[in-house]
Amino acid sequence: MTVDERILKPEERAAFTLRALYADHGYRQYKMSKFEEYDLYVKNKDFLISDNIITFTDTNGKLMALKPDVTLSIIRSTKDLPDGVEKVYYDENVYRVSKGTHRFREIKQSGLECIGAVGKENLCEVISLAAQSLKKLSPACVLDLSHLGILQAVIDSLNVPPETAAAIQRKAGEKNLHEIDALCTEANADPTATEIFKRLAQIYGQPETVLPQLEHLLKGTAAQPALNAFSAILTGLEQTPAKDVLRIDFSVVGDMRYYNGAVFKGFIEGIPGSVLSGGQYDRLMRRMHRNAGAVGFAVYLDMLERLQEGGGENG
Amino acid sequence: MDKFLNVALPKGRLGEKVYSMFENAGYDCPAIREGGRKLIFENKEKKVRYFWVKPSDVAIYVERGAADIGVAGKDILLEYEPDVYELLDLDIGKCRMAIAAKKDFRDDPGRTLRVATKFTNITQNYYAGKGRDIDIIHLNGSIEIAPILGLSDVISDIVETGTTLKENDLEVVETIVPISARLIANRASYKFKYKEITSLTAAVADQKEQKKV
Numbered sequence: 001m002t003v004d005e006r007i008l009k010p011e012e013r014a015a016f017t018l019r020a021l022y023a024d025h026g027y028r029q030y031k032m033s034k035f036e037e038y039d040l041y042v043k044n045k046d047f048l049i050s051d052n053i054i055t056f057t058d059t060n061g062k063l064m065a066l067k068p069d070v071t072l073s074i075i076r077s078t079k080d081l082p083d084g085v086e087k088v089y090y091d092e093n094v095y096r097v098s099k100g101t102h103r104f105r106e107i108k109q110s111g112l113e114c115i116g117a118v119g120k121e122n123l124c125e126v127i128s129l130a131a132q133s134l135k136k137l138s139p140a141c142v143l144d145l146s147h148l149g150i151l152q153a154v155i156d157s158l159n160v161p162p163e164t165a166a167a168i169q170r171k172a173g174e175k176n177l178h179e180i181d182a183l184c185t186e187a188n189a190d191p192t193a194t195e196i197f198k199r200l201a202q203i204y205g206q207p208e209t210v211l212p213q214l215e216h217l218l219k220g221t222a223a224q225p226a227l228n229a230f231s232a233i234l235t236g237l238e239q240t241p242a243k244d245v246l247r248i249d250f251s252v253v254g255d256m257r258y259y260n261g262a263v264f265k266g267f268i269e270g271i272p273g274s275v276l277s278g279g280q281y282d283r284l285m286r287r288m289h290r291n292a293g294a295v296g297f298a299v300y301l302d303m304l305e306r307l308q309e310g311g312g313e314n315g
Numbered sequence: 316m317d318k319f320l321n322v323a324l325p326k327g328r329l330g331e332k333v334y335s336m337f338e339n340a341g342y343d344c345p346a347i348r349e350g351g352r353k354l355i356f357e358n359k360e361k362k363v364r365y366f367w368v369k370p371s372d373v374a375i376y377v378e379r380g381a382a383d384i385g386v387a388g389k390d391i392l393l394e395y396e397p398d399v400y401e402l403l404d405l406d407i408g409k410c411r412m413a414i415a416a417k418k419d420f421r422d423d424p425g426r427t428l429r430v431a432t433k434f435t436n437i438t439q440n441y442y443a444g445k446g447r448d449i450d451i452i453h454l455n456g457s458i459e460i461a462p463i464l465g466l467s468d469v470i471s472d473i474v475e476t477g478t479t480l481k482e483n484d485l486e487v488v489e490t491i492v493p494i495s496a497r498l499i500a501n502r503a504s505y506k507f508k509y510k511e512i513t514s515l516t517a518a519v520a521d522q523k524e525q526k527k528v
Contacts, residue, residue: 175505267503267506269507271503272379
């Protein structure tokens, strides 16, 4: 049987292309049921993009949910491997409230997760696959990469109360330097650390130009060990297809209760928001009483509907 | 080659001030001064395209990428919480978001406070932060008459000079947050038009500094 590729919609074509890419790299498909017990989501509500969940009572009286997310189910179904990793990808529909209509929508999502003894190689492979996914979708793409260890260390050295720290982190996500300034002044934050943090929030560019600036900026500070780890990841990515689309951008801020280390977001020219989002989520694993490390990302295929046809390596 | 920058400006007095700032920063577009009912203007040489939109819609145009950058009041940003970069405080269009009440108003903490406002989200967040139980009455204009007619106990609105309040026998009881115009940018545009957006931001920031001197 042959399928005429011309009849495929952009998001369908993307789903097939990504599937092939992930399978080629040794990831196996994870097929899940449409429902999960509500309990799983309610315990990690803040991890979800929207906290509204469609629920219903199953015939046995259990409260069930139409899955709003895939990562949590995957974590639950994998085992801690002491010296290996489990590599899975998925291509699923999830149910979330869309911001514009405030109504539930079915959203097509692809992605992969690498769970277990995650080392630098695994990390680089996942980031590189994220970059390759974007390239498959459109040649005009960037993958913004940030490191929460660095942000955390600098925020800690500001010496401000936790609620101010959280607000400052949100402002970094908006590149909102004037309000970072105002918040730091109000909380009597350490002036040197304030300047460093503002500079971090502002930084944007390719690793080879930004990394020397970071080294200069963070030399001898508490963020040095995290910077070394970040720098090692960047070195590991030099020989991968990710190299030319990588940008360092500390406005990529993940929720620090779940994420740690490298976090990233992908953008495609012509689509107003991020189409890919991911990172290391060891902290989420701990919250789910798991010892293993984990890294993964999701591609929001519904965003591709408006993408003009003909782009990407596959087009 | 430089790419065209799409700029959403808020229609009205604030927008004119903003355009002057952009003009002085080297991003002029003479056609815009000619008046008329046209809403889109471009300067092919400077690679900039301006359009006038309703002030409360600027954030939507920018968030959804129809405009790469735009200027919106902080009130709009706090109310709609668009997912955009906030690159600069322009220090113009300054006012504050405040709670006002009739001059003889005494708050009874034992009762639910009725608040009339156009800014539901900001008001709810403010009172939630204080742990106060409130009832929101959403109005689209002439908020000041709500307490006079007994529709609400207080109002939550933008106060510039306080004249309207005074003329209606109201006064500010507390300030929620100071407001001014902010330069915002679409997240994806920031990546793909990085050079254009950062040069414009720097030029406008220079203008702001020069005005201060």
